[in-house]
Amino acid sequence: MASEEVKEFFRSLVSESDLQKLKEEKTKESLYLEFKTKADSRHSQLDDDDRKNFSKALSGFANSDGGVLIWGVATDTKDQAKALKPITEVHAFQSVLKKSLINSTQPVVDDVLLEAIVKDGSDSDGYVKCLIPASDKAPHRAMLADREYYKRTTEGFYRLEHFDLEDMFGRRPHPSLDIIVNLRPRPGDDPHEEVQFSFRNEGRGVARYTGFLCTFDSGVQVAGTRDHIQDVTRLNRGVPTVSYQDNVGVIHPSSIILFCRPCDY
16 A cells, blocks of 8 residues: 555545444454554543553554554454444544654654544544654654554564664665745736745755656746746647756755746746
């Protein structure tokens, strides 16, 4: 299951009937899916087992390819969804989980999504789904699960061995670039509109040799470019296209670099 498929699966779980379907189909835990029940579903606070399970899941999924953790689903001996176990005051439980993120792992796992699924016919009871992404900051230590490092396999979470940690700590940090596109209409009677491109580096490594290619609808005319942006429409069979490449400059983590304002609609 690729990253986008994991996200799509997470988004598809919106009601108790979706979880009921997982039970009816005997959905099995996998490399990307873990079911958990709360130690005591009659209250919203975290018990020791809850803290340990959440800490281990955060570490294991973040140190691997990411995954989905669902609270309120019990499993059988084959690790298949067997029964729904809704949690009292589920929104309060969701809030407690969110607050515990800062203490559950070291370093903290970023961009974890926590959403409540309310039980049919109830205003307060339900389930919590957690989307835990693969991390660029690995390895993450499970501070509330024996202070160990975990990874995810098809058989569950396992404690990382020394050679695993050597490999993770020995990896060079990687950049993770987002491209941001903003449309800025010009005031007055000016017929042009500006398209502004920028990069943001969300990773931990320095980004080098950056570039992009952007095509527009056929009704767009590229009136001009700036800051190393090139109009390459003629090279793309007449499709309005601009490109950028930089073999010299770098983008440091968390910085934003603006490149151009090129287009005419």
